[in-house]
Each structure stands twice: as structure tokens, then as C-alpha cells.
Amino acid sequence: MTKEDGVGEEKGGGCCAPPSGKGSPCCGGGSPSKSGIRYEDSFVDGEVGTPAGPVPRVHSRIGIDDVLGRWRVRWGIGRDRYRVAPGLYALGAPGADAPVLVTANYKVTFDVVRHEAAGLDAWILVLDTQGINVWCAAGEGTFGTGEVIRRVAETRLPEVVNHRRLVLPQLGAPGVAAHEVRKGCGFSVVYGPVRARDIRAFLDAGMQASPAMRRVVFPMWERLVLTPVEITGVLRPAGWAAAVLFLLAGVGPGVFSLGAAWDRGIAAVAALAAGILAGAVVTPALLPWLPGRSFSVKGGLAGGLLAACAVMWYRGTLEAPAALALLLAMTAVSSFIAMNFTGATPFTSPSGVEKEMRRALPVQAGLTVAAGLLWVGGAFLR
Amino acid sequence: MDRFRYFDGVATVRLADAACTGCGMCEEVCPHGVFAVRERKARFLDRDACMECGACAMNCPVKAISVHPGVGCAAAILNGWLSGSKPSCGCGG
Numbered sequence: 001m002t003k004e005d006g007v008g009e010e011k012g013g014g015c016c017a018p019p020s021g022k023g024s025p026c027c028g029g030g031s032p033s034k035s036g037i038r039y040e041d042s043f044v045d046g047e048v049g050t051p052a053g054p055v056p057r058v059h060s061r062i063g064i065d066d067v068l069g070r071w072r073v074r075w076g077i078g079r080d081r082y083r084v085a086p087g088l089y090a091l092g093a094p095g096a097d098a099p100v101l102v103t104a105n106y107k108v109t110f111d112v113v114r115h116e117a118a119g120l121d122a123w124i125l126v127l128d129t130q131g132i133n134v135w136c137a138a139g140e141g142t143f144g145t146g147e148v149i150r151r152v153a154e155t156r157l158p159e160v161v162n163h164r165r166l167v168l169p170q171l172g173a174p175g176v177a178a179h180e181v182r183k184g185c186g187f188s189v190v191y192g193p194v195r196a197r198d199i200r201a202f203l204d205a206g207m208q209a210s211p212a213m214r215r216v217v218f219p220m221w222e223r224l225v226l227t228p229v230e231i232t233g234v235l236r237p238a239g240w241a242a243a244v245l246f247l248l249a250g251v252g253p254g255v256f257s258l259g260a261a262w263d264r265g266i267a268a269v270a271a272l273a274a275g276i277l278a279g280a281v282v283t284p285a286l287l288p289w290l291p292g293r294s295f296s297v298k299g300g301l302a303g304g305l306l307a308a309c310a311v312m313w314y315r316g317t318l319e320a321p322a323a324l325a326l327l328l329a330m331t332a333v334s335s336f337i338a339m340n341f342t343g344a345t346p347f348t349s350p351s352g353v354e355k356e357m358r359r360a361l362p363v364q365a366g367l368t369v370a371a372g373l374l375w376v377g378g379a380f381l382r
Numbered sequence: 383m384d385r386f387r388y389f390d391g392v393a394t395v396r397l398a399d400a401a402c403t404g405c406g407m408c409e410e411v412c413p414h415g416v417f418a419v420r421e422r423k424a425r426f427l428d429r430d431a432c433m434e435c436g437a438c439a440m441n442c443p444v445k446a447i448s449v450h451p452g453v454g455c456a457a458a459i460l461n462g463w464l465s466g467s468k469p470s471c472g473c474g475g
Contacts, residue, residue, distance in 0.1 A: 136453075138435075138437075139435065139436075139451075139452075139453055170410075170411060170413065170437075171413065173411035173435075173437035173440065173441055174435040174436045174437040174440055174451065175440070176440065176441075177440050177441055178407065178441050179441070179443040191410055191411055194413060209410075211415070214410070214412075214413065214415075215413060215414070215415060216413040216414065218386055233457075287386070288385035288386060289385075293387060293388055293389055294389070295456075339456045340455075340456045340457050342454055342455055342456050343453065343454070343455025343456060343457055343458060344455075345386070345454070346413065346433070347386050347387070347388055347414065347431070347433050347454075348388045348433060348454035348455075349388060349389075349392060349393055349394075349432060349433045349434040349454050350434055350450075350451075350452035350453060350454045350455075350459065350469065351392040351393060351394055351434060351450065352388045352389040352392045352393075352454065353454045353455065353456055353459055354459055355389060355392055356389070356456075357456055357459060357460070
């Protein structure tokens with residue numbers, strides 16, 4: 001076995017994955033072609049020769065596979081494996097003076113960049129962010145100063161381009177110190193727009209971002225695409241909760257009744273599902289219009305309103321304690337789930353979320369306990 | 383983002399006026415317009431809009447800005463409380 005083989009094997013084992021500060025650059029030093037151009041990636045349609053070796057050329061088309069892949073990961077399936085090989089890519093026919101756009105190796109992100117940059121001749125430098133988007137990877141430090149410097153050296157970028165400038169997405173800034181990158185590899189960092197769709201306007205304006213390009217927004221569609229993963233994320237705990245609810249539903253004066261377990265269990269599990277829906281979908285969708293600033297209040301209101309409608313609808317078949325229990329439980333569930341949406345929003349500070357949780361968790365727990373007592377107690381009062 | 387505001391008076395971001403050189407990096411990297419450079423010094427324009435991402439402090443070449451950065455994510459904070467470690471969440475989308 002040659003040394004080269006050994007390196008290749010290590011690579012397969014993920015030695016390039018953790019950007020561990022000053023670890024040995026086992027993938028470094030090679031030309032971009034060393035690992036071979038991966039033509040099996042449907043977005044690669046050729047190669048571009050450079051003084052540092054051939055660089056894979058990507059196109060801007062988004063195919064059915066890319067769309068399906070995106071929807072698959074939106075539902076949380078294989079999300080941490082949806083990656084592009086880190087390294088340098090060519091978009092169009094870039095020359096030595098073409099801009100270098102830096103991005104993450106989450107494939108959804110990479111697809112957005114190559115699609116939105118259609119028509120440009122540019123280099124795309126893909127960092128190893130372990131398949132995480134720019135914003136989250138910057139927070140975790142994988143989209144970071146060290147990785148930028150390492151990737152510039154590994155791809156021999158100074159030989160490929162005749163300028164010393166990298167365009168980074170603005171949302172990568174929490175992980176990257178521009179002045180340290182300059183010290184570390186001689187490239188100056190220009191922070192581009194927040195959204196990839198502004199990249200052409202940014203370059204056309206001589207790398208100037210308008211104030212609007214610098215601001216994060218959170219429109220309806222961006223909120224809604226994040227809701228499936230909110231639901232899939234709570235499926236497992238919700239399954240356990242449903243099992244417990246069926247058991248609880250059977251508890252009554254006759255010790256345990258299968259018939260009651262079924263009838264009352266269905267109602268309880270429906271309330272649980274409605275609570276999750278209220279917190280994970282209705283609240284994010286109506287976020288700017290629900291009153292208050294705390295997510296737990298917004299979620300509690302959405303869940304409570306939905307529960308009130310359900311109780312009105314079934315008012316003939318539900319006894320008062322059970323109806324009240326469902327009302328309280330749905331409010332608590334929706335409030336808790338909505339609070340979790342703070343992790344998906346681009347404007348909640350950790351200090352704020354912590355403050356909110358300290359106030360909301362005891363209330364949510366209290367409502368849940370009260371709902372449980374009413375639910376079980378109500379069965380004995382019949 | 384006018385309709386998307388979180389709590390006032392909780393952000394941990396601090397600005398050391400004396401050290402600031404007015405380079406404007408904080409204004410450039412902030413996604414919420416927290417800073418503006420006026421008369422060659424960075425000023426708070428909208429401190430309560432801060433989401434503590436840490437981009438300003440990271441990119442301040444003279445370390446004039448400090449902030450306690452982190453993820454504003456309830457699940458992460460809950461995990462941190464339960465495991466007694468630093469909050470972290472596997473947010474990937």
C-alpha cells in the first residue's frame with residue numbers, strides 16, 4: 001500500500017471532516033485534481049484548467065433530483081448527509097480575475113448559490129461545514145476563520161486567481177474574523193449580501209451591498225419551509241406521549257376500560273396532534289400577527305384558540321372537566337412547541353430565549369399537570 | 383423586521399467607545415442594523431434588535447465589542463441545562 005492510498009483511506013474515514021484548528025492538513029497540499037473530479041455529481045459538467053490543476057465546472061441548472069433532495073431534507077431525512085465535496089469549483093468560464101464566492105457544503109446551500117449566480121463567471125470555494133448551512137455553521141465555528149485559511153491553501157487558490165479577495169456570505173461573519181483571514185492567508189474578506197439572490201447585483205455594484213441586502217428578513221415562505229422539520233423533530237416524543245395518553249384514557253371507575261381507552265384516547269391524541277400543529281405550523285405562519293413578543297405566548301394563544309374551536313364543535317360529547325383538560329393541554333403543547341421555533345428564527349437572542357424559558361416552562365408544566373388531573377379526575381366523576 | 387422583534391433589554395452586546403476606530407466592520411456584518419458609524423465612532427442604532435450572533439465582536443479588529451454569543455434556540459438551551467454543557471443544537475436547515 002502506498003502512502004497515497006493511506007491518505008485516500010483516511011480521507012474516506014472523515015479525516016477532513018473535523019476542522020480541528022491546527023491538526024495535520026492530511027488533505028492539504030494537493031492540487032484540486034488530486035482527489036479526482038467527481039463527475040457522478042449531477043451538477044458537475046466538465047472541468048476548467050488552472051495553474052493549480054483542473055477544477056470541476058458546475059452548471060446552474062436545478063434538476064428534479066435537486067428539488068427532491070431539498071424536500072427530503074426539509075422533512076429531516078438524511079439532512080446531515082446532504083453534502084457537497086469541499087474544495088474549489090468553477091461556475092461558467094472564470095479567469096484569473098474572476099471573483100471567489102465562498103459557501104458551505106450543505107447541498108441545499110450550494111444549489112442556491114450556483115443557481116442564483118447563473119450567468120456569472122466565478123469561482124466557488126466550498127468550505128467543509130459538515131453539511132450544515134452557513135448561518136448555523138458560522139455559529140458552531142465550522143464556517144470559520146481556520147477553515148477558510150485551510151481551504152484557500154488546500155485548493156492552491158493563490159495560483160488560480162491573480163487577486164487576493166474572497167466574497168463571503170454576510171451570515172458567515174459570526175464564525176469568520178476578516179482581519180485574521182487576511183493575516184492567515186493574505187486574502188481580504190468582503191462580506192457579500194445575506195441572500196444569494198442578491199449576489200449578481202452586489203458584484204455589479206462593484207462589491208457594494210445596499211442596506212436591504214445586509215438585513216435579515218423572515219417572510220412567510222421562509223417560515224413555512226422550516227415547519228416540516230419542526231414536526232418531524234417532535235414525532236418521537238409525541239409517539240410516547242400518545243401511548244401514555246391512551247393508557248391514561250383507559251383509567252376510570254372500572255379500573256381499566258379498553259373501550260374508554262379507545263374513545264377517550266382518540267380525543268386526547270387528536271388534541272395532542274392539534275397542539276403540535278398549532279405550535280409548529282400555525283404559530284410560525286402567523287408569527288408577526290400573533291400578539292406579544294414571546295413565542296410561548298404566541299403559541300399558547302394559537303393552541304388555545306384552536307382548542308376553544310374544537311371544544312365548541314364537540315360540546316355535546318365532551319364533559320366539562322374533559323373539555324377544560326383538552327383546552328389546557330393544547331395550550332401547553334402549542335406553547336412549548338412554538339417556543340422551540342426560536343431556534344429556526346433569525347432574530348431571537350440566546351439571552352432572550354433563556355429569559356422566556358425561565359418564565360414559560362413552569363407555566364407550561366403547570367397547565368399540563370392540571371390538564372392531566374382534570375382528565376383522569378373527570379373520568380371518576382361521571 | 384419591524385414586526386419581528388424579540389425582548390428589549392436582554393442583549394449582552396457591549397461597545398467600548400475608547401477603543402473603537404470607526405472602521406465600520408460591525409455595521410457591515412450586523413444582520414439587524416444594530417450599529418451605525420457616526421463621527422468616526424460606532425454607535426448603537428438599535429441595540430434591542432441584537433440577536434447575539436457574535437459577528438460584530440468576531441470582526442472587530444480592535445476588540446472594542448463584546449457579546450455573549452450563542453444560539454437563540456430553546457431546544458439547545460434545554461439540552462444545555464439538562465446536560466450541564468454549552469447549549470448546542472443540530473440545526474441544519
